[in-house]
Amino acid sequence: EAGVTQSPTHLIKTRGQQVTLRCSPISGHTSVYWYQQALGLGLQFLLWYDEGEERNRGNFPPRFSGRQFPNYSSELNVNALELEDSALYLCASSRRSGGNTDTQYFGPGTRLTVL
Amino acid sequence: QKEVEQNSGPLSVPEGAIASLNCTYSDRGSQSFFWYRQYSGKSPELIMSIYSNGDKEDGRFTAQLNKASQYVSLLIRDSQPSDSATYLCAVNPDLNTGFQKLVFGTGTRLLVSP
Numbered sequence: 001e002a003g004v005t006q007s008p009t010h011l012i013k014t015r016g017q018q019v020t021l022r023c024s025p026i027s028g029h030t031s032v033y034w035y036q037q038a039l040g041l042g043l044q045f046l047l048w049y050d051e052g053e054e055r056n057r058g059n060f061p062p063r064f065s066g067r068q069f070p071n072y073s074s075e076l077n078v079n080a081l082e083l084e085d086s087a088l089y090l091c092a093s094s095r096r097s098g099g100n101t102d103t104q105y106f107g108p109g110t111r112l113t114v115l
Numbered sequence: 116q117k118e119v120e121q122n123s124g125p126l127s128v129p130e131g132a133i134a135s136l137n138c139t140y141s142d143r144g145s146q147s148f149f150w151y152r153q154y155s156g157k158s159p160e161l162i163m164s165i166y167s168n169g170d171k172e173d174g175r176f177t178a179q180l181n182k183a184s185q186y187v188s189l190l191i192r193d194s195q196p197s198d199s200a201t202y203l204c205a206v207n208p209d210l211n212t213g214f215q216k217l218v219f220g221t222g223t224r225l226l227v228s229p
Contacts, residue, residue, distance in 0.1 A: 033216070033217075035217075035219075041221070042203075042219045042220060042221040042222065043159070043203070043205075043217075043219040044219075045216040045217065045218065048216060056216055058216065088158075090158055090159070103149070103161060103164055104149075104161075104217060105161060106151075106158040106159045106160070106161075107158060108157070108158050109157075109158045
């Protein structure tokens with residue numbers, strides 16, 4: 001079974017630019033989650049998508065947004081990039097059982113550097 | 116108070132020893148708990164999940180959960196140098212809302228020396 005895939009692997013952008021990161025979940029998984037892991041910090045929850053809808057959002061400004069497509073793949077968009085957006089962006093997927101026990105499996109991540 | 120707390124380490128153990136990693140959480144209503152392993156520069160890899168009080172064993176790994184004390188631990192028996200990594204404790208704190216998110220601790224760095 002193929003795991004979660006993310007693209008691109010690395011990105012270098014400058015302040016003020018916009019970036020789009022992509023994620024494909026494990027086959028059969030309908031939920032996609034986005035996390036940010038800045039250097040020296042823990043993973044911070046960004047967004048949760050399920051069945052094409054945004055279901056939950058972390059404490060991030062509106063310039064972080066995304067969407068989920070009918071095939072359950074997802075995009076994360078970050079507008080007006082700031083230096084502190086430099087981080088590893090991780091996508092995870094899970095089945096959606098309706099409870100609180102859905103196990104999330106992570107992709108390899110996209111490392112974003114903002115200069 | 117941080118929602119999920121871990122000692123950052125490093126925790127150093129000799130090869131073959133038992134490594135004990137600990138985690139406390141603040142949301143008493145939390146129901147699901149996970150341990151992930153993260154090698155430097157890589158993404159987190161699921162090691163164990165636990166939902167009920169007590170112990171859960173999987174190979175060399177044992178997760179322990181005590182909801183009354185709001186405490187989760189991971190024991191690694193017969194530690195190997197390849198176990199050297201950062202271990203992340205994650206908690207799903209949203210009970211009965213259906214909202215799925217994981218709150219992570221900052222991780223404990225484990226070093227296993229040959």
